Amino acid sequence: METLLHTYNHVPGTSFNRIFAFIYTCAILALIYHHFLTLRHSTTIISVVTTTSLLISDVILAVAWATTTSFRLRPVLRNTYPENFEKVINKKDFPAMDIFICTADPYKEPPMNVINTTLSLLAYDYPPEKMSVYVSDDGGSELTLFALMEAAKFAKIWLPFCRENNILDRCPEVYFSSNRHECIELEIHEEIKVAYKNMKTRVENVVERGEVCPYYITNEPQRQAFNKYRTTEFSRTNHPTIIQVLMESAKENDKNGQPMPNLVYVSREKNKNTLHNFKAGALNSLLRVSSVMTNAPIVLTQDCDMYSNDPQTPKRALCFISDPLARPKLGYVQFPQRYHGLNKDDIYGGEFLRLFVVNPVGMSGLQGPHYVGTGCFFLRRAFFGGPLLMVPPEIQELRPDHVVEKPITTESIIKLAHHMARCDYENNTKWGFQLGFRYGSLVEDYFTGYKLQCEGWESIFCHPSRSAFLGDVPISLVDAIGQAKRWAIGHLDVFFSKYNPLVFGTRRMGFVMGLCYAHNVFWPIWSIPIIIYSFLPQIALLNGLYIFPKVSFFFKTLYDIKLLYISGFINFFWLKVTDPWFSLYVFLIFGAYAKDSYDFKLFGSTYKRWWNDQRMWLIRGLSSYLFAFVEYTFKLLGIATQGFNVTSKVQDDELSKRYDQGLMEFGVHSLMFVPLTTALIINLFALVIGIIRMLTVWNLEKLFVQLFIASFGVLNSWPIYEAMVMRRDRGRMPIKTIIISLCCASTLCGGASFVL
Numbered sequence: 222m223e224t225l226l227h228t229y230n231h232v233p234g235t236s237f238n239r240i241f242a243f244i245y246t247c248a249i250l251a252l253i254y255h256h257f258l259t260l261r262h263s264t265t266i267i268s269v270v271t272t273t274s275l276l277i278s279d280v281i282l283a284v285a286w287a288t289t290t291s292f293r294l295r296p297v298l299r300n301t302y303p304e305n306f307e308k309v310i311n312k313k314d315f316p317a318m319d320i321f322i323c324t325a326d327p328y329k330e331p332p333m334n335v336i337n338t339t340l341s342l343l344a345y346d347y348p349p350e351k352m353s354v355y356v357s358d359d360g361g362s363e364l365t366l367f368a369l370m371e372a373a374k375f376a377k378i379w380l381p382f383c384r385e386n387n388i389l390d391r392c393p394e395v396y397f398s399s400n401r402h403e404c405i406e407l408e409i410h411e412e413i414k415v416a417y418k419n420m421k422t423r424v425e426n427v428v429e430r431g432e433v434c435p436y437y438i439t440n441e442p443q444r445q446a447f448n449k450y451r452t453t454e455f456s457r458t459n460h461p462t463i464i465q466v467l468m469e470s471a472k473e474n475d476k477n478g479q480p481m482p483n484l485v486y487v488s489r490e491k492n493k494n495t496l497h498n499f500k501a502g503a504l505n506s507l508l509r510v511s512s513v514m515t516n517a518p519i520v521l522t523q524d525c526d527m528y529s530n531d532p533q534t535p536k537r538a539l540c541f542i543s544d545p546l547a548r549p550k551l552g553y554v555q556f557p558q559r560y561h562g563l564n565k566d567d568i569y570g571g572e573f574l575r576l577f578v579v580n581p582v583g584m585s586g587l588q589g590p591h592y593v594g595t596g597c598f599f600l601r602r603a604f605f606g607g608p609l610l611m612v613p614p615e616i617q618e619l620r621p622d623h624v625v626e627k628p629i630t631t632e633s634i635i636k637l638a639h640h641m642a643r644c645d646y647e648n649n650t651k652w653g654f655q656l657g658f659r660y661g662s663l664v665e666d667y668f669t670g671y672k673l674q675c676e677g678w679e680s681i682f683c684h685p686s687r688s689a690f691l692g693d694v695p696i697s698l699v700d701a702i703g704q705a706k707r708w709a710i711g712h713l714d715v716f717f718s719k720y721n722p723l724v725f726g727t728r729r730m731g732f733v734m735g736l737c738y739a740h741n742v743f744w745p746i747w748s749i750p751i752i753i754y755s756f757l758p759q760i761a762l763l764n765g766l767y768i769f770p771k772v773s774f775f776f777k778t779l780y781d782i783k784l785l786y787i788s789g790f791i792n793f794f795w796l797k798v799t800d801p802w803f804s805l806y807v808f809l810i811f812g813a814y815a816k817d818s819y820d821f822k823l824f825g826s827t828y829k830r831w832w833n834d835q836r837m838w839l840i841r842g843l844s845s846y847l848f849a850f851v852e853y854t855f856k857l858l859g860i861a862t863q864g865f866n867v868t869s870k871v872q873d874d875e876l877s878k879r880y881d882q883g884l885m886e887f888g889v890h891s892l893m894f895v896p897l898t899t900a901l902i903i904n905l906f907a908l909v910i911g912i913i914r915m916l917t918v919w920n921l922e923k924l925f926v927q928l929f930i931a932s933f934g935v936l937n938s939w940p941i942y943e944a945m946v947m948r949r950d951r952g953r954m955p956i957k958t959i960i961i962s963l964c965c966a967s968t969l970c971g972g973a974s975f976v977l
């Protein structure tokens with residue numbers, strides 16, 4: 222549906238995608254048939270085992286491919302026209318908006334970053350009296366509270382400054398470190414810059430000391446607030462609820478007499494014996510606290526590491542939300558996660574272009590994209606049951622249609638808000654299951670979006686050319702694969718639950734949407750084919766075992782065509798071409814890679830980034846996904862439980878420098894590096910032995926595919942070989958990792974030569 226506020230267009234090449242999908246499906250079926258044929262004719266146990274392994278791998282890869290293809294069947298791009306918004310909707314009818322920001326650890330998520338995000342959102346180009354920003358502090362830290370108090374003071378000059386000068390970069394740190402301020406009066410610019418610098422010094426000072434020194438506490442209410450953190454039993458995992466209203470719209474104005482938005486700090490109650498459900502738990506607390514305080518119909522969720530990069534964003538979201546024709550059952554509008562500070566070729570594939578852009582665009586033509594945890598405008602109503610049947614909350618004040626009439630600092634409201642953030646509040650309620658953000662998976666974002674869509678809510682993906690939000694990326698390999706491991710564990714939670722998208726999702730949302738959601742939960746399963754293809758062909762090659770079809774060169778086929786006239790079609794097809802299955806392999810491998818790289822290019826990325834991305838896919842298969850499996854099994858057995866390990870956002874200068882140079886960072890030993898390094902050693906070894914064998918025996922025909930896989934492995938891992946042997950900087954691979962991996966590689970090869 223197109224209106225004054227938004228339009229859409231189909232992504233070019235969709236018809237080609239569909240034809241290609243059909244041909245590729247036939248090719249996959251032929252391959253599976255081939256494996257079955259080989260299996261039937263297998264005479265030795267070894268051959269049965271290798272063929273079965275290849276069969277399992279290829280079936281999993283086929284499912285992965287099918288789920289990827291589901292995003293290519295009806296991709297849609299949408300445009301918004303926020304400049305028309307005020308023409309269509311009267312300013313006084315703009316809906317109120319509650320903005321949630323989550324932070325969890327002042328040492329991994331520096332308070333200075335948190336307040337930069339907060340300020341960028343407070344400065345939205347939206348009526349301030351309609352906005353309330355709630356910051357959830359799961360770290361329970363006075364450092365974060367102090368930073369936010371400072372931000373509240375600074376906001377009073379920052380907001381009018383942005384408005385008057387029509388600033389685009391409303392995240393102060395970004396604004397002051399860029400040089401896009403030519404047309405701003407120098408004196409005013411300098412004045413604000415000094416205020417920002419002073420604030421930064423104070424906040425960083427306090428963080429460095431680890432406490433707010435008395436010197437910075439200037440009045441009694443502040444003293445009382447900080448005293449709450451200073452009881453003997455207070456710790457981040459054990460403390461009462463702390464709620465501080467830092468700015469109250471009804472009472473505070475900026476220097477021009479414009480009202481300020483509300484700013485509320487919330488640190489929910491924590492208790493060592495209660496489950497807190499990580500971020501989903503924090504967001505549910507905020508949902509309830511905000512319900513009793515402001516209860517805005519629109520809720521934006523935001524991670525503290527993602528600042529706003531475009532002040533028009535709320536209006537863009539409202540272009541859809543305020544238009545009843547856009548989607549009748551609209552539950553949320555999702556903006557993509559985009560990042561600042563990626564190195565040129567994005568060595569860790571941190572952009573996650575497929576996850577955050579290509580796939581949501583693909584779901585746009587269906588019921589809409591998944592929720593990615595940040596940059597998402599929800600209709601509050603979506604958290605209270607499906608569009609047709611509301612699930613009522615326990616008390617009247619939590620209903621999405623409840624109107625708050627009292628100011629947020631009224632005693633009764635504050636008291637109720639404290640009650641809402643208690644850690645036992647959710648006992649015997651439907652929170653986390655039928656109400657609010659959903660529990661049960663470490664990827665609460667994916668799971669919540671999925672459950673909402675299963676209930677019948679639809680969503681919209683809004684991808685403007687200027688990114689709406691920009692976030693931090695992990696800049697070391699261990700952080701990157703650690704993050705992917707957490708996600709993979711979360712996906713396994715869903716895979717092995719009764720909500721598996723292939724079963725539950727396809728029934729609730731239709732086959733293609735179910736497949737789209739299944740794509741993510743298959744991530745960890747991909748480790749199976751990746752591991753098999755990283756070790757099996759190479760070890761087989763080392764032992765002179767050839768497990769793939771023989772090469773059939775094209776010129777040989779041409780030659781055979783001449784024979785066609787002599788010996789007849791059947792004879793040609795079955796007898797003369799060396800092995801037609803070889804051509805099938807060529808088509809499957811190159812077809813998948815070519816399509817994938819084309820998609821990357823289509824969405825504005827580069828071939829180099831694509832190359833790094835596919836490498837990371839293989840690395841994750843050998844580290845994150847594999848370890849996710851192991852840890853998930855431990856969890857099932859009750860040996861250990863996984864927490865939400867917050868990704869570090871602290872910038873180490875030396876590390877950042879290496880990252881900017883595009884070097885892969887290993888640095889300290891991690892068990893997660895071992896399977897990867899072992900695979901690299903075996904691949905290199907197989908390549909060398911393969912070449913020697915090729916030159917001495919000259920039987921390229923048989924070993925070609927295995928040699929190709931080993932050389933692909935070696936070529937792909939070049940930066941890691943560099944980190945192993947050639948680099949001398951602190952980010953090189955630790956000797957310990959290399960030695961352990963060498964031991965593993967020799968044990969594997971030795972063991973195999975014994976068996977084969």
Ligand SMILES: O=c1ccn([C@@H]2O[C@H](COP(=O)(O)OP(=O)(O)O[C@H]3O[C@H](CO)[C@@H](O)[C@H](O)[C@H]3O)[C@@H](O)[C@H]2O)c(=O)[nH]1
Pocket residue numbers: 323324325326330357359498499500503523524525526558593594595663664665666704707708711865866867868869
């Ligand atoms: O107990 C917790 C743990 C985390 N967080 C917050 O959750 C956010 C995301 O954490 P981060 O360490 O940055 O994880 P990422 O892997 O970068 O986050 C991605 O993946 C998460 C799911 O694993 C989603 O929640 C995020 O929105 C998505 O950006 C941050 O704001 C944290 O402060 C909490 O509030 N409480």
Ligand SMILES: [Mn+2]
Pocket residue numbers: 524526692868
């Ligand atoms: Mn993050």
